Amino acid sequence: MDGNRESAEKRPNDHLGSWFLRSGWSKGELARQVNRRARQLGAHHISTDTSRVRRWLDGEQPREPIPRILSELLSERFGCVVSVEDLGLRMHHQAPSVSGVDLPWTGPQTVSLINEFSRSDLMLARRGFLGTSLTLAAGPALVEPMQRWLVPNPGGTAGTGQAEVIRVDRARSVRLSGPELDMLESTTRMFRKWDAQCGGGLRRKAVVGQLHEVTDLLQESQPSRISRRLFRAAAELAELAGWMSYDIGLQPTAQKYFVLALHAAREAGDRPLGAYVLSSMSRQMIHLGRSEDALELIHLAQYGGRESATARTQAMLHSLEARAYANMGQPNKCHRAVRTAEETFADCTPGDGDPDWIRFFSEAELHAENAHSYRDLAYVAGRSPTYAHLAQPHMLQAVELFGREVSQNPTSHQRSYALNLIGMATVHLLQRDPEQCTVLATRALDVAQKVRSERVNNRLRKTVDRAVRQYGHLTEVASLAENLHRLLPDSSDVTPAAV
Structure with a gap:
């Protein structure tokens, strides 16, 4: 009788099992990652092994902070929010x-x-x-x-x-x-x-x-x-x-x-500042694969700042709106938002009272955002060469403008320069040009070593991984992957970003 009750209460956790299977990890690898993350969190008492992972898959409910660690690891693995509840686990009330x-x-x-x-x-x-x-x-x-x-x-x-x-x-x-x-x-x-x-x-x-x-x-x-x-x-x-x-x-x-x-x-x-904060939240949601949430936040920002935000702020919001639409696979609305961003940015003047927090949004940033919108749209549309072609001139402009700024002042905009070099590399990958992809990714690797940005490192890793999957037989691609592993090690400890 007690045995029947125990089997009824502890059934295989199909939710966790599904995510685990898709991750491609072995039980031993998951155990190692949990232990590594626990040490980073200061939870030195946690020591997980393959048998413990097997028990979780069989329905055992792990204690805190294991559910949160599993949520974080799988969210990072898939680039989207994987909640504790999504894993079929119970979350301690906070x-x-x-x-x-x-x-x-x-x-x-x-x-x-x-x-x-x-x-x-x-x-x-x-x-x-x-x-x-x-x-x-x-x-x-x-x-x-x-x-x-x-x-x-x-x-x-x-x-x-x-x-x-x-x-x-x-x-x-x-x-x-x-x-x-x-x-x-x-x-x-x-x-x-x-x-x-x-x-x-x-x-x-x-x-x-x-x-x-x-x-x-x-x-x-x-x-x-x-x-x-x-x-x-x-x-x-x-x-x-x-x-x-x-x-x-x-x-x-x-x-x-x-x-x-x-x-x-x-x-x-300060409503314009509030709109800017919401734009940062929207970027994070795009990064996490929640484009619908990103669009909701951007529309909320646009509504709140419609009367008091400067043209530069409004142009930035329109460019992010385009990025959200791109990731939702809505090309017509993406095109419209890109055009609106360009038209609004044309109204910017140096003396229009822009606060310091929005001055980063330059012509280079405008091209970068629009390029990434079309690049994202290309991936959503199944590696569409049409959208990759639309992305190319914008990305080229962004790389040239940021490169010019860095050459004039080596300490300025290094991260943006690296991100757009990576973006240009992905465009060439979409256009089946692995040689140019490798050249640009190598330049990005040089810059990545000068900044402390896991966002840069992870976008670069993801781009190189894609190149290896498609063109790993080429010497230059294999050499780039080897250099990346040597110069930016421990890729399993960091968060993959949306490319």
């Missing part, structure tokens, strides 16, 4: 403040959550550690809470938290001077420049530390004009921390920072 994105839209709680999260990130300074207490949100669980950033606050354009600060401020003196705030904002601009130069892996902790300091200032009483600028600084720093986390493969951590940045932008009453 408080919304720790694991969710549906957070209270109030000033004091926004400050408290950013302060708590940045402190945890600084204290638990190991790659992916926060992943044990975070899950990636997608679909309605992500999009619906984000829609609330446009709901008017009771008491003005800024958040309710700002209204509370104003009331307390009547009894206290100003804490920060204008020059001190100017210095804080210039530091944020410097961090943004460092990210463009070096990738997200070098200065991320400095950005998180600065963000934590800003939330300490927000916990003190400030006049409304000061608190508004502090919330704006917090939003920019949180977005940048999220972007850097995304760049090095910490996807749940990146999403959490983006969500907190959107909350801070709302408290600052």
Whole structure:
């Protein structure tokens, strides 16, 4: 009787088995990857072997943090969100403040959550550690809470938290001077420049530390004009921390920072900045294979910034809209969004009041985004030579413009240059030109060694893997693969990005 009850309760986990089978891993390889990730997370007590993996497949429910580790590993393997529930596993309940994105839209709680999260990130300074207490949100669980950033606050354009600060401020003196705030904002601009130069892996902790300091200032009483600028600084720093986390493969951590940045932008009453944060979230969703979610977020950003965003910001949003449509396999809407992005960008002028966070969107970036849209469309359409042909002139322009900038200033836009060299290599691969693909991928490999960006490394690995599968018999392709393995080792430890 007891044996019957046990067999009824523990049945083979078909969901986990299906994902495992498609991964191509052996039980031993999965066990090794789980142990390796657990060590990265500081969970040194975990020691998995093939027999334990077999028991999971037979229906045993592993304890935390194993379900989250399996979710992360398989999400990385397939380039899309594979939730704990998708694996047929039970997830330990986490408080919304720790694991969710549906957070209270109030000033004091926004400050408290950013302060708590940045402190945890600084204290638990190991790659992916926060992943044990975070899950990636997608679909309605992500999009619906984000829609609330446009709901008017009771008491003005800024958040309710700002209204509370104003009331307390009547009894206290100003804490920060204008020059001190100017210095804080210039530091944020410097961090943004460092990210463009070096990738997200070098200065991320400095950005998180600065963000934590800003939330300490927000916990003190400030006049409304000061608190508004502090919330704006917090939003920019949180977005940048999220972007850097995304760049090095910490996807749940990146999403959490983006969500907190959107909350801070709302408290600052800065809708264009909020639209920019949503664009970063959209890029992440495209990366994770969630193009429908990406489109929802972009449309939300466009709606929120339609009256106050500059032409440059709007052009950037249209280019991302095209990228989402491309990945959804909708060529007509992709074409239309590309044309709108180009027409809107033509209205940009140097003195149109662009904030620093959007100045990166240059002519080179416009060509890069449109090129990647057509390149993505080519893959979605089954390696279509027509869309690869449309991608080529845009990608060539992006490579030439970024290459010119790098030649004039070797520390500028190295990551963007590398990404577009890789993009051009994939276009040549689509056009069945492995020789030029190898030449460009080799140039990208040289640049990749100068930046700390897993996004660059993984796109390069994926492109070379495709070249090997198609043309591995060619000497130059085999040599490139060997150099890549030697110069960028441990590819199993990093997150594959969308090409």
